[in-house]
Amino acid sequence: MTTLDPAEYAAIGLSLKVAATATLLSLPFAFAVAYLMTFRQFRGRFVLDVIVNLPLTLPPVVIGYLLLVLLGRQGFIGRHILQPLGISLIFTWKAAVIATAVVGFPLMVRSIRIGMESVDQRLVQAARTLGASWFDTMLTVVAPLSLRGVIAGSALMFARGLGEFGATIIVAGNIPGVTRTIPLAIYDYAASPDGDGMARVLCLVSVIISVVILLLHEYLSRRMDRSE
Amino acid sequence: MELHVAVKKRFKAFELDVEFTVTNDRVGVFGASGSGKSTLVSLIAGLDSPDSGVIRLDGETLHDGRGSMPPEQRRIGIIFQQSHLFPHLNVRHNLQYGYKRCAAENRRIDFDSLVEVMGLGNLLERGVNRLSGGEKQRVAIGRALLSSPRLLLMDEPLSALDDTLRFQIISYLKTACATFGIPYLFISHSLLEMRLMTDQVLDVSFGRVQGYTSVEALARSRMGHSPVGYINVLTLGAPRRINGICAYAWGGTELFISGGSDQPKALFELSSKDIILIGLHPGAISARNLLECTVMGTFQAGGKVGVELACGSERLIAEIVPEAARELEVTVGSRLFAAIKASAFRRLG
Numbered sequence: 001m002t003t004l005d006p007a008e009y010a011a012i013g014l015s016l017k018v019a020a021t022a023t024l025l026s027l028p029f030a031f032a033v034a035y036l037m038t039f040r041q042f043r044g045r046f047v048l049d050v051i052v053n054l055p056l057t058l059p060p061v062v063i064g065y066l067l068l069v070l071l072g073r074q075g076f077i078g079r080h081i082l083q084p085l086g087i088s089l090i091f092t093w094k095a096a097v098i099a100t101a102v103v104g105f106p107l108m109v110r111s112i113r114i115g116m117e118s119v120d121q122r123l124v125q126a127a128r129t130l131g132a133s134w135f136d137t138m139l140t141v142v143a144p145l146s147l148r149g150v151i152a153g154s155a156l157m158f159a160r161g162l163g164e165f166g167a168t169i170i171v172a173g174n175i176p177g178v179t180r181t182i183p184l185a186i187y188d189y190a191a192s193p194d195g196d197g198m199a200r201v202l203c204l205v206s207v208i209i210s211v212v213i214l215l216l217h218e219y220l221s222r223r224m225d226r227s228e
Numbered sequence: 229m230e231l232h233v234a235v236k237k238r239f240k241a242f243e244l245d246v247e248f249t250v251t252n253d254r255v256g257v258f259g260a261s262g263s264g265k266s267t268l269v270s271l272i273a274g275l276d277s278p279d280s281g282v283i284r285l286d287g288e289t290l291h292d293g294r295g296s297m298p299p300e301q302r303r304i305g306i307i308f309q310q311s312h313l314f315p316h317l318n319v320r321h322n323l324q325y326g327y328k329r330c331a332a333e334n335r336r337i338d339f340d341s342l343v344e345v346m347g348l349g350n351l352l353e354r355g356v357n358r359l360s361g362g363e364k365q366r367v368a369i370g371r372a373l374l375s376s377p378r379l380l381l382m383d384e385p386l387s388a389l390d391d392t393l394r395f396q397i398i399s400y401l402k403t404a405c406a407t408f409g410i411p412y413l414f415i416s417h418s419l420l421e422m423r424l425m426t427d428q429v430l431d432v433s434f435g436r437v438q439g440y441t442s443v444e445a446l447a448r449s450r451m452g453h454s455p456v457g458y459i460n461v462l463t464l465g466a467p468r469r470i471n472g473i474c475a476y477a478w479g480g481t482e483l484f485i486s487g488g489s490d491q492p493k494a495l496f497e498l499s500s501k502d503i504i505l506i507g508l509h510p511g512a513i514s515a516r517n518l519l520e521c522t523v524m525g526t527f528q529a530g531g532k533v534g535v536e537l538a539c540g541s542e543r544l545i546a547e548i549v550p551e552a553a554r555e556l557e558v559t560v561g562s563r564l565f566a567a568i569k570a571s572a573f574r575r576l577g
Contacts, residue, residue, distance in 0.1 A: 123314060123315075126306065126314075128274075128298070129273050129275070129299050129372075129375075130329060130372070131303070136300075
């Protein structure tokens with residue numbers, strides 16, 4: 001059995017860090033978008049729906065390329081926002097976070113929406129007449145009642161984030177210790193003549209992490225069932 | 229309480245266009261379903277905005293052409309048909325939701341005294357999914373009251389309950405609103421509920437206010453059109469039992485009622501159609517109640533004559549056809565006998 005060396009530990013650590021950061025970063029935005037799509041009627045709802053869901057149907061490589069075009073030195077956001085602030089994203093772990101967040105975003109929005117659709121509008125109205133502001137109502141009524149969807153969405157996005165490959169390799173590259181996550185490392189080992197063993201170990205690690213996430217999700221869901 | 233509403237709101241197949249000012253603390257909004265009552269509630273509470281118009285409460289503008297005060301600042305409570313309790317909170321936290329969000333200087337209701345008045349003491353730590361229908365509605369009423377509203381809107385709060393519970397909740401509602409001095413707008417399609425809960429009534433149909441009268445005048449005007457006539461509501465207490473029939477002290481004499489209860493206080497309804505008027509004492513009669521009454525007044529409603537009878541300090545409305553009124557020579561001050569079967573009374577709660 002091949003043992004893990006520091007480079008592999010770094011890849012595993014980086015994968016967890018990228019997936020967790022992307023999930024946490026997306027959460028408030030996904031919640032807001034899910035709220036808009038569930039409770040509000042407005043112009044451009046359809047357009048928003050298409051934009052949010054686009055990453056689900058686009059090849060991740062295309063998303064990576066679009067992000068590169070947008071965030072790179074010559075890109076619109078890169079040149080006008082990031083450069084004046086002295087921020088450089090491309091080929092850093094932060095780029096991997098953004099790629100992962102964009103790719104997983106529609107999954108999270110969908111899950112939260114399913115949770116929110118089960119929230120009775122009358123409860124929201126009751127909270128408002130009891131003196132709770134819109135934001136207060138979101139935090140104390142809508143969020144706890146759609147918690148199941150939030151948890152499912154987070155688990156789904158985290159798991160999807162661990163496997164992100166296509167978009168990440170384009171915007172963040174494949175730099176060992178910096179942006180090389182588990183899938184990128186597996187890709188490297190699978191392509192080199194004597195990396196077979198390492199590739200298998202990393203696959204096993206992926207399976208273990210995924211099972212842990214699923215079990216955790218299951219545990220949280222059951223706990224919620226019991227408390228109801 | 230002074231509430232002024234002058235609003236318009238258009239929907240696809242329906243338009244609400246109302247203008248009224250009410251100053252009474254116990255006002256009813258009466259109308260069939262689909263008449264626009266619930267829309268009116270949403271507009272007053274700020275859950276929906278009118279297309280145009282003004283809403284003012286106690287001199288403060290809640291809505292006009294320039295803007296709309298958000299619902300959480302209006303301090304108007306709502307009790308819906310369903311309790312709509314927060315399922316993720318227990319009874320205590322449901323009750324405290326509005327209480328905590330009410331500024332300390334506006335709080336007029338003490339948590340512990342409300343819990344006592346609404347009889348919620350032993351339910352506080354319970355999850356709301358383990359409450360019965362009546363308990364849920366009591367918690368919903370308590371939750372709304374604890375936010376110390378300036379006005380309470382009750383949108384058909386009793387229609388999801390069965391009869392026994394309905395009158396039990398009515399008594400809780402009346403006691404609580406009176407104890408804590410909360411003015412309310414009571415919305416219902418039931419005239420009987422209106423009679424029990426309100427003094428003045430806005431009659432709403434087809435999105436318009438048809439009239440603003442006392443609840444008594446509304447009930448009398450509906451007598452001729454209603455299949456059940458005018459409903460006399462009697463609050464009776466401390467019965468004696470004689471051969472399975474209850475005898476209640478009433479109007480200086482006794483009323484004999486089958487199907488009475490041993491409860492210290494009971495509510496009965498008696499239709500104006502179940503009272504037979506007789507000119508002379510008949511001697512013997514199968515009806516168990518023969519009351520000597522004085523005619524206090526008469527009124528016309530839908531081709532029928534309503535006769536207001538005084539029996540001691542109590543009042544009853546009987547309904548007869550105009551021909552009978554002529555034959556009996558019913559005029560103010562004339563003496564008549566009213567015959568009522570012991571089984572004609574229906575116990576409400």
